[in-house]
Amino acid sequence: MYPNIAIRELAANALIHQDFMEVGSGPMIEIFCDRIEISNPGQPLISVLRLIDHSPQSRNEKLASLMRRMKICEERGSGIDKVVNSVEAYQLPAPDFIVQENAFRIILYAHKEFKDMEKKDKIRACYQHCCLKYVANELMTNKSLRERFNISEKNYSMVSRVITDTIEDELIKVYDPENKSNRMAKYIPIWA
Structure with missing residues (x-):
């Protein structure tokens, strides 16, 4: 149900990035x-x-250097990219990254149909998809997000709503504000 690479990368990250000063x-x-x-x-x-x-x-x-020599990690900073990419390939909801008072938690969700996802799940998936496209030197489009969610072209408006919600949450923005065609619009993360 879950990509092996996602579990491996997240388990390795939990070990490597733990704060040993937090006792108990x-x-x-x-x-x-x-x-x-x-x-x-x-x-x-x-x-x-x-x-x-x-x-x-x-x-x-x-610890990171030791784990790299043991071929558990690469120390390239690409672990989360691999996690999100594999989750997209498996058509799973986007992982949730939660910062707590003294801890960091990542949640991998089991498969859900698009119609069963909550609004926040769709927004998180849209943002992460946009980031993946950006680091791959590509741009997110309605079509690429439809493919991520496995939604047919005739239902493009469902994905347009998710894109609009993600823009309103100030997580992504239009790549070319001069382009007035929503059909040809491309998007980048807000920090780009």
């Missing part, structure tokens, strides 16, 4: 019938909105 807790993987939650002590070093494009930054460099 450690990395944890919890498996539920509708999701997998992976958490580690300590807040992330970068904003969760920049996890897909940010250059590598490790809290525990010696």
Whole structure:
């Protein structure tokens, strides 16, 4: 149900990026019938909105180096990109990155049909898809997001609504504001 690469990358990240100064807790993987939650002590070093494009930054460099030599990780900062990419390929809801007071938690969700996703799930998927396209030197379009959600062309308006909601949440923006054609519109993350 879940991509192996996503679980491997997230488990490795939980180990590498844990804050050893937080006592009484450690990395944890919890498996539920509708999701997998992976958490580690300590807040992330970068904003969760920049996890897909940010250059590598490790809290525990010696541990990361050891895990790279053991071929568990690459130390390239591409782990989250691989997670989101594989989740898209499996047509799963976008992973949720949650910063807590003294911990960081990532939730991988089981498959849901588009109609069963909540608005926030669709917005999160749209933003992450836009970021993936941007780091691949491409631009998100209605068509690319329809493909991500496995929605037919005749239902383009459903995806247009998600794009509009994501723009209103200030997570993405129109690439070319001079273009007045919604059909030809392309989008980039708000930080681009």
